[in-house]
Amino acid sequence: MTLSKHASHVVIVGAGIVGLGHAVAALDAGYRVTVVEQDAAAVLASVRNFGHVSTSAQSGELHDLALEANSIWLSLVERAGVEARRSGTLVVARSAAEEAVLQELAADRASEDARLVTGAEAGELLRIPDPDHLRSAALFPADLTADPRTAVARIAAWVDDHERGEVRFSTSVREVREGAVETNRGRIAADHVVVAAGHLVGRLFPALADEREVRECALQMLRVRPPREMGIGPAVLTGTSMLRYGAFAGAAVEALRDELRASRPELLEIDANVMFTQQADGTLLVGDSHAAHRTAPPFLDERWSRLLLDEVAAVLGAPRLEVLERWQGVYATSTRQDILRAYPAPGVSVVTVTTGVGMTVGLALGARTVAAL
């Protein structure tokens, strides 16, 4: 750590998980940090998600980043009072085609990373009294579940309490250029600027967002009461999740896609990833559907919610689930890249996760950006 680093000021636009991951990394590296957030509290993608730190389902760079982020999450439990636990993930198979995908994955992975369990064992983990409908499952023991509703607020409070850190809420950045950001409350001088504006990146850098084909992906989510006393269990992924994540990539995945196209086209039509996580109060965060737009319409389609609820009820062997809350989340998506990194002006970095894994990889992106400042 050099003296000049102590004097250097990093201004970060956005107090979501990506912006705060950068703030933690920059503070740890000795910089002075100001995070600027337009809202009075971060309320966008980083609080609307499942809180699933889904390490083992990733592949390639996302897997490497997820492993790094996993340790950072656990360190923030200690340092910032973040609620995150090593919940593990259970990927349940209810059909022969789903089971074949899990077998393909397990053949490729070390047993401490992914372990096949029987349907009865999966049923025990989820406290399902009669789990005959579960053929088998893969258990990913290393995965975490965080509380998405409190995590970014707690990290922001830690940053703000740091002697070199500050978070300015209710302050909207209008323009970013070399050496400064212009906000609705005046100019902030900066040695380095990191723009972590999530799906709103195009408001500040429209040409970049167009060139990288950034779209808004809208997702329908629900919080439900657990159908019975379930303890606090693992995150749960299902067959549609196997179509989504990089770790499931063999020939069996295409066979599963064909089977679902024939047997459950409605799930593919809403691009479902039927999954849930369990929070410390026992409630389940259930989702989700996906629809990409230039600007996401705000309306929740009740048929989509019903489909997701029925699927999760079927996994849990429950007749129906009581809904406590419904909401829409939006994240940045692109077919061009998983992570948009750009350097539009000297001293300005733009970092946006353009696939739905920001809670999994976001905390690891900061150290990489900061190392290159």
Ligand SMILES: Cc1cc2nc3c(=O)[nH]c(=O)nc-3n(C[C@H](O)[C@H](O)[C@H](O)COP(=O)(O)OP(=O)(O)OC[C@H]3O[C@@H](n4cnc5c(N)ncnc54)[C@H](O)[C@@H]3O)c2cc1C
């Ligand atoms: C419903 C849903 C479920 C998901 N589930 C998961 C999951 O379980 N696991 C996982 O890994 N990922 C999940 N994701 C993806 C993950 O939530 C996102 O990738 C991640 O939160 C993106 O973080 P971010 O900091 O880039 O964006 P955001 O959380 O959107 O933060 C960006 C912040 O920048 C601020 N901002 C923007 N422009 C300005 C400006 N001009 N001035 C000041 N402030 C500005 C915004 O107000 C916002 O607070 C999910 C996403 C959704 C929507």
